[in-house]
Amino acid sequence: MATLKDVARLACVDVSTVSRALNNTSYVHPDTKARIFAAVKELSYQPNVLAQGLRQGKRHTIGVVVPRLHLTLFADITQSIESESRKLGYATLICHTEDDPVIEKECLNRLRNGFVDGIIIAGTGRNGHLLRDIHAGGIAVTQIVRKQEGTISSVIADYDACGYDTVRYLYSRGCREIGLINGTTSLAPYRERYNGYHRAMEELGLTETCATSPMPGNNFEYGYQCTEDLLNQNPDLDAIMAAVDIQGMAAIRALKDRKIRVPEQIRLVSLTGHSIGGLLETTMTSLEIPAHEMGEKATHMVIDEIEAPSDNKPSVQHLVFSASLVERESS
Template structure:
């Protein structure tokens, strides 16, 4: 493998000149720089980025801790993070936890002791003290989707408004028995959606029918949406609409309704977390869609800005709240 010395020898310059040219830290004559880059190409020289990062006290890597990638909005968010981080010369290390506090804690401890400059996390809320400790140690931190700690920057969505608007929309379609498939009330998005749902029902004089998971990890499954739909139907046979917290739950709900012989015009279904797959189903699903890719991009930018800010100029936490937008499809 070629070294910096090999490049310097072939370009007929000293090692420090090669270093200055490659890092663009000071002026190098254009002709000299051209010889150096020609030597780099001829020798297929690859700089040791890890050693460089250690010398500079920087790893150019961001850790990303999320519940799950498969069939969730976190896949699109993570893609936004990766694309934006790459533009700024950063790599990403991704950990998924299935919303297990134990797994999350293990991931956080590995990342903090490894080679990362910053952390982006959609946490369970059970390791808030550890995340705060990691942030206090000098690592940049940004919360996504779930804001657990007001002392750490966050990029989230107005979930109360999301739940509220979904109920009002279904009511405008003539629905009066509106059920909710939700997640653990320990997690902010599910708790806030429920509050928005209840507020709208109260204003309209409607009664509540909801199914809430006792186990956070189970909400990310088709089976959970399927089982909750059967529970809702058993609780309220007059049900004429279902709000699902996420598309994966909504897909399970649509399957259960089909097996029960219920048509879309009989029981309308809407998801509160739109995913691209929802629009490709046999019965395309209406959803309140969050700007997932944009959330990922913004989270990456905020984290990189914190990493690059001098210690004496570090800004306080920033909290960005996006709005969801209604995309109407066949399920309503």
């Protein structure tokens, strides 16, 4: 990563001159300024406005980057982060990316340039280099829900156990044809849920039925189409595991449209439940992720890193929370 000294060396000027030119704080000859900006462009130098702000005092603001808020676990987590941050004297800036790496990159660059002291992110995994660069530049970072970067602290749930334990639970209820609606395995939680599902199905000698839908995105339409796919693959299906609540809600609708009764004919479990599951017409059994506790812990971790001396930053931590099975009508 290029530094102010690198720019000064390439432009053949003092560091102070580069600083004055970039901050426009005093006169710099136009020819000299042109050389400086040419060096900035050649080196892809990114001025760390946040570092400048820190020298004047912390901004006491945390950026929160999540895929979406509507009807998701992330809404509960974000609320927890915002509430805990306020208690600790910090404000929050919320960015939602719809899991678009281009939008995520734009959000991260905006946040790094002077708005925040730290970032809590549920990332796409497609901007790892940028995230590591931001962290190396002195901005505190904690990953939430998704552990994509091993060198950056994280707070996640045991998704492998969610997949494994749910198969075992459904098996104990008499199910033998268990289907899985999942998301892209490029994201760690979906990959780990499948790993748990696969291991349990193999141990029990059961045949896997996994949804395959070309429809992009983790939304109601995606869950509906995946349910149709599962039923077309295996007409004898007697249970469906949905990776997240919105998929489970869509599955209930798809089953109802086919006049398949839940749970009499097909049992249904969400692997990542939050409060919405208990409000449905057919309440949904789910593995409840401790969203508020995870949000609080991530907040403390990022603030501890912000407030630690630069020569004594906390070690990288990877915390894993367990989910709890909440039985409702759908199983």
